[in-house]
Amino acid sequence: MKKISIILALLFFAFSIEAQTVEKSKRTKERKTTSSSSAKRSERPAKTKTIRTPSASKSTSSRSSRTHSVKPSNPSKASATRSANRSASSPRIYQADKKSNTGRTTVNRSTTNRSNTINNTQARSTTNRSTATRSNTRTTSSAAQRAVSAKSSSRSNTSSVVNAPRNYNTHSVSNRAYKPRTSERDAAARRNFVINKPHRVNRVAPKIHYNYQSIDYRRTHKPYIIPRLLDIIWDASMYRTYRSWYPEFNLWYYPYGYRIHTVSAYDAYNYIGDIARIYGRISEVWYSVESNEYFLYIGGPYPYQDFTIILEARDARRFSRDPISYFTNRNITSTGLVSLYENKPEMLIRKTRQISLY
Numbered sequence: 001m002k003k004i005s006i007i008l009a010l011l012f013f014a015f016s017i018e019a020q021t022v023e024k025s026k027r028t029k030e031r032k033t034t035s036s037s038s039a040k041r042s043e044r045p046a047k048t049k050t051i052r053t054p055s056a057s058k059s060t061s062s063r064s065s066r067t068h069s070v071k072p073s074n075p076s077k078a079s080a081t082r083s084a085n086r087s088a089s090s091p092r093i094y095q096a097d098k099k100s101n102t103g104r105t106t107v108n109r110s111t112t113n114r115s116n117t118i119n120n121t122q123a124r125s126t127t128n129r130s131t132a133t134r135s136n137t138r139t140t141s142s143a144a145q146r147a148v149s150a151k152s153s154s155r156s157n158t159s160s161v162v163n164a165p166r167n168y169n170t171h172s173v174s175n176r177a178y179k180p181r182t183s184e185r186d187a188a189a190r191r192n193f194v195i196n197k198p199h200r201v202n203r204v205a206p207k208i209h210y211n212y213q214s215i216d217y218r219r220t221h222k223p224y225i226i227p228r229l230l231d232i233i234w235d236a237s238m239y240r241t242y243r244s245w246y247p248e249f250n251l252w253y254y255p256y257g258y259r260i261h262t263v264s265a266y267d268a269y270n271y272i273g274d275i276a277r278i279y280g281r282i283s284e285v286w287y288s289v290e291s292n293e294y295f296l297y298i299g300g301p302y303p304y305q306d307f308t309i310i311l312e313a314r315d316a317r318r319f320s321r322d323p324i325s326y327f328t329n330r331n332i333t334s335t336g337l338v339s340l341y342e343n344k345p346e347m348l349i350r351k352t353r354q355i356s357l358y
Contacts, residue, residue: 178236178239178252180252180253180254180255181250181251181252181253182253186251186253187253189251189273190251190253190272190273190274191272191273192272192273192340193249193251193272193273193339193340194339194340194341195246195248195249195339195341195348196248197348199290199291200291200341201288201290201291201293203286203288203295203302205302205303206301206302208301210300210301210304212300212304215266215306218266218299219264219266223264224264224265224266224279224280224281224331225279225281225331225358226264226279227262227279227331227333227356227358228358229262230262230277231259232259232260232277232335233257233258233259233260234254234255234256234257234258234259234260234275235256235257236256239252242275242336242337245336245337245350245351246336246337246348246350249273249337251273254275260275260276260277260335261274261276261277262276262277262279262333263276263277263278263279264278264279264280265278265279265280265298265299265306265307266280266299266306268306268307268338268345269345271338271345272338272339272340272345273337273338273339274337274338275335275336275337275338276335276338277333277334277335278298278307278333278334278335278338278347279331279332279333279334279358280298280299280306280307280331280332281298281299281329281330281331281332282296282297282298282327282328282329282330282331282332283297283298283299283300283301283305283328283329284296284297284300284301284302284305284328285297285323285324285327285328286302287313287323287324292312292313293310293311293312293313294310294311294312294313294316294323294324294327295308295309295310295311296308296309296310296311296327296332298332303342303344305344306344306345307344307345307346307347308341308344308345308346308347309332309334309346309347309349309355310346310347310348310349311323311349311355312349315349315351315352318352319352330357331357331358332355332356332357332358333355333356333357333358334347334349334354334355335354336348336349336350336354
């Protein structure tokens, strides 16, 4: 079986080679025929119309044949007829030559007129092409000049915008002009800012034995793990979002381009009324049944905490089904508006993206 298969394969290979050679020969023949036909076309002279005029020799031969065909009886009569024929044929030959010359001159005139018209059309086409190229070059040059002028104007405008001093009071957000509140009265109101929650729960302090240490001591001996730093820049979109999250606060004073600070929970008290990114370690998690909220205490259990994060139950359960065991003893960062309650800094979380664990 192997030999048969090998023989069949060799036969198939030979047939394929023969077919390829046949195809190649056909292609070469076709190419030769096409090249020969093109060469014949190129060798053919240009056709010129020629007007044939009856020559004098033909007319004389025909007439002489007619005269020879008639045999006169007397030789004197034959000689007379020959002389008469010659005398009659000489002026006719002159007229035929005149006619042939006039025909030739008319043909030459027609050919010269045709050549002149062809030359005129070629000259017109060349002039039209030159004018078209000139117009195209003019349009391209004008377009290039316009582009260069536009670039230079845009550069000048950008340079003027960059060099000009920023006027943050003129920025408008949703048809309202953003005016930073930088007065001393506004600064005092920010330091004592408290979010008025209608259903705030007053938790009773549990009786526990806790060895409380001062913030200065813990800042030096028990610092929090620093998270990965982020560049949070205050801009118009951030102003819109925070104004919708905290509608009761209207003391924004940041200029556009302000960098939000990342601080530990030990220093959160210095950022009351500001937006900050607070980080620390959660010591206790408490769930309020009345308000359906979770309270995350950083730095110690209640009421010895350094910072409090208030999170709604539905947002807390997005992280885990058991938020108390999930958040306890975890490092956390929270970005938002810092407020004051019971002389302790706290933060209300509106969206889960404000929180990140590390």
